[in-house]
Amino acid sequence: MTKRPTILDVARTARVSKSTVSLVLQSSSLVKAETAETVRAAMAEVGYVYNRAAANLRSTSVGLIGLVINDLRNPFFTEFATSVQMALSAKGYATVVANSDEDPDLQAQLIGSMIEHGVSALIISPAYGEPERSFGPIIRAGVPAMQVLRQVEARRDHIPFSSFDYIRGGELATRHLLEQGAKNIAFVGGLEGRAITNERMAGYLKVMAETGSEPLVFHGRSSRSFGNAAADLITNKHPEIDAAVCFNDLVALGMLSGFARLGRKLGKEFCLVGFDDIEECAQVWPQLSSVSCDIAAFGQHTASAMLEWLEKDKHPETEYRAGVELIVRSSSLRVPAR
Amino acid sequence: MTKRPTILDVARTARVSKSTVSLVLQSSSLVKAETAETVRAAMAEVGYVYNRAAANLRSTSVGLIGLVINDLRNPFFTEFATSVQMALSAKGYATVVANSDEDPDLQAQLIGSMIEHGVSALIISPAYGEPERSFGPIIRAGVPAMQVLRQVEARRDHIPFSSFDYIRGGELATRHLLEQGAKNIAFVGGLEGRAITNERMAGYLKVMAETGSEPLVFHGRSSRSFGNAAADLITNKHPEIDAAVCFNDLVALGMLSGFARLGRKLGKEFCLVGFDDIEECAQVWPQLSSVSCDIAAFGQHTASAMLEWLEKDKHPETEYRAGVELIVRSSSLRVPAR
DNA sequence: GTTGTTTTTTGGAACGTTCTAAGAGGGCGA
DNA sequence: TCGCCCTCTTAGAACGTTCCAAAAAACAAC
Structure with a gap:
């Protein structure tokens, strides 16, 4: 395995100077067309590979943006990552994605490594x-x-935060269930004490307090299997509960499967609303009502805020909240549509 | 925005030479402990950030491995990416993930950019x-x-290929459905002409040919919505079909929702087998039988093959096929369990 | 104090680019 | 023939590290 050829090897083969080769690399109009052709031929001949690290050594800006995600297995985050990446690549920035898998150590290591590699900016959904x-x-x-979607660092003046208006989402969902005539509404899922759980729950708690109802909260992992188990728990131990706002769609989908297994009809016997409105909500049966967080639009907004910061030095607002919308489908309609 | 401090600024502040600072950075035992302490203090004072690009300029190996994935929204691929990343980070390699989103242009651009940045190796699930x-x-x-999971480049001697034994998977699924007494088995999903569709279908076709049955193939996008539509199509236009092997779990899950909507009971009226065995298969109701491709183990195998290549110069076999296994659940059992 | 040995520290040459300033060659008007 | 202005090419100094060889300092033994 011999050493990679450099600009000098190309220059030698093409019988020109390294400067000329460099100019050709930047397709400068300074070099004569035929010289450029010779140089390109020489590149092909020696198998030249451009070394960007060396080039960046002079002007330390790489046009590379780092995206650190806490859970690459969650469709919500991959959707976000994908839309950020698309928006950035349209503007000529390359994006590298890394997955911290909810591990703060790994996250610190990844961030450190990205900084050392000289990324121009970081977008982080933190563990x-x-x-x-x-x-x-x-x-x-x-x-x-x-920092997006989750806030873990207080210094927002340095590291602005953007997320969705989760509080309003919880309110919308709860009010809708009340309108459907639900008597006992539970909140299901979300790990206790986490900021995001509290936000998504706050709207629910607020509406429950306003109407003088007793809140019923079942905390737990935000997974299908927890939702599945919650369906059993509610059916067996809390038969009075007739509706639920879920922490996210995964929990809601788990409950939906659980109720199907138990033979309980959604809509008629139990009203269910999820949170995030992932693609699957419209694909399952009965279709799942959900608080829609337009994650693709959010990703684009994030990307363009970052680009304005980088290119026009326009610091983003310290906190931004994207709007949410309740999408009503059959899982929460007392009288099924049609 | 002033220029980043370098090793020289640190040296000046600590009143030592740049070489000493460099040694401290590598936590060499050559420097006296107290000198090292002074240097570290100086680093903190000037806000020094290590510049890895400059360091790599000398020995062009970065310990960075690029992972290019064709669809970051598909859980199957993110699971793969996650497990590769975990295995590599355990061995001290950083991984960068990029999403080509099935776009060959973007893929070429991403790969080019990774090569220029000097990645030590690439793992590609190609578009x-x-x-x-x-x-x-x-x-x-x-x-x-x-190249993993999909083969698009013929030169396997240069770019070895590894994937699952899909042919056997298709066979297992089809034989199982026959044993369940299915009379007319369809193959649903997968875009026509793609290598992976043909592989997953080959086992099905083989068993159908052996038993002299007529194959029935419905090609289409590998998505829930196609599966959902296929449930309608089969119910309305092909009522004689009583079982299906699906191209992947997404299609199967779409069919499962579709059948639920149409009120057809899986198991009794229709037997369904998916492909991939994603987590969700065990979470839905009825639980979905599926050809299990242990993607986490596959990711680990891929990572270690790559590490052997890099570290021991042991070139991987030109083609590797990981084993598959049929997981039988209630969606394909004529007489439901228990 | 001298000499030898070990421990620390250091200057300077890489590494592969870019960029500035200057050089080479040629055409053209005086 | 000279000077001037083109167009094209080039030497050489950055950029921020690492590493080698060698210098300096510290210590030990005589």
């Missing part, structure tokens, strides 16, 4: 825990960074 | 089309690369 180990280096290095 | 534009540069640059 919980040890914010300082991840965010300290970012602030010290002065790399523009945004 | 279909224009293999030369993506794989040519890889071969020219001499970067170790593997």
Whole structure:
């Protein structure tokens, strides 16, 4: 395995100087067309590979944006990652995605490595825990960074935060269930104490308090299997509950399967609303009502805020909340449509 | 926005030479403990950020592995990406993930950019089309690369291929449905002409031919919505069909929702087998039988094959097929369990 | 104090680019 | 023939590290 050829090898083969080769690389109009052709032929001949690291050594800006995601297996996050990436690549920026898998150590390591590689900016959906180990280096290095969807670092002036208006989402869902005549509405899913759980629950709690109803909360992992188990729990231990707002769609879909297994009819016997409105909501039967967070639009908004920051030095607002919308489908309609 | 401090600024502040600072960075035992302490203090003071690009300029190996995935929204691929990443990070390699979103142009661009950034290796689940534009540069640059899950580049001696034994999977599923007494088995989903469709279908066709049955194939996108529509199509136009092997779980899950909507009972009236065995199969109701491709194990195998290639120069076999297994659940059992 | 040995520290040459300033060659008007 | 202005090409100094060889400092033994 011999060493990679450099610009000098190309220059030697083409019988020109390294400067000329460099100019050809930048397709400068300074070089004569035929010289450029010779140089390109020489590149092909020696198997030249451009070394971007060396080039960036002079002007430390790489046009590379790092995206650190806490859970790559969650469709919500991959949808976000995909839309950010599309928006950035349209503007000529490359995106690298890394998955912290909810591990603060790994997250700190990934962020450190991206900073060292000289990314121009970072977009982070952070894991919980040890914010300082991840965010300290970012602030010290002065790399523009945004935290999205979850807030773990207080210094919003340095690291602005953007997310959805979850509180309003919880309100919309709860009011809708009340309108459907639900008597006992539960909130299901979400790990206790987490900021996002509290936000999604706050709207629910607010409406329950307004109407003087007793809140019923079942915390747990935000997974299908927890939802599935919750369906059993509610059916067996809390038969009075006739509706639920779920922490997210995965929990709601789990409950939906659980109720199907138990033979309970959604709509008639139980009204269910999810949160996120992932694609699957419209594909399952009965179709799942959900608080829609337009994650693709959110990704685009995030990307363009970051680009304005980078290119026009326009610092984003310290907190941004994207709007949400309740999508009503049959899982929450007392009298099924049609 | 002032220039980033370098090793020289640190040296000046700590009143030592740049070489000493460099040694401290590598936590060499050559420097006296107290000197090292002074240097570290100086680093903190000036806000030093290590510049890995500059360091890599000398020894062109970065310990960075690129993972290019064709569809980041598909759980099957994200599961794969996650497990590769975990296995690599355990061995001290960082992984960057990029999503080509089935776009050969974008894929070529991403691969080019990763090569230029000097990744040590590439693992690619390729998009279909224009293999030369993506794989040519890889071969020219001499970067170790593997194509996984899909084969689009013929030169396997350069770019080894690994995937699952899909043919056997199709066989297992079809035989199982026959044992359940199915009379007319269809194959549903998968875009026509694609290598992976043909492989997954080959086992089905083989068993059908052996038993002299007429194959019935419904090609289409590998999505829930296609499965959902296929349930209608089969129920209305082909009522004689009483079982199906699906191209993947998404199609099967779409059919499952469709049948629920149409009120057809899986197991009794129709037997269904999916492909991939994603987590959701065990969460839906009725639970979905599926050909299990242990994607996490596959990811680990891929990662370690790549590491052996990099570290021990042991070239992987040109083609590797991981085993598959049929997981029988209630969606395909004529007489439901218990 | 001298000499030898070990421990620390250091200057300077890489690494592969870009970019500035200057050089080479040729055409053209005086 | 000279000077001037083109067009094209090039030497050489960056950029921020690592690493080698060698210098300096510290210590030990005589």
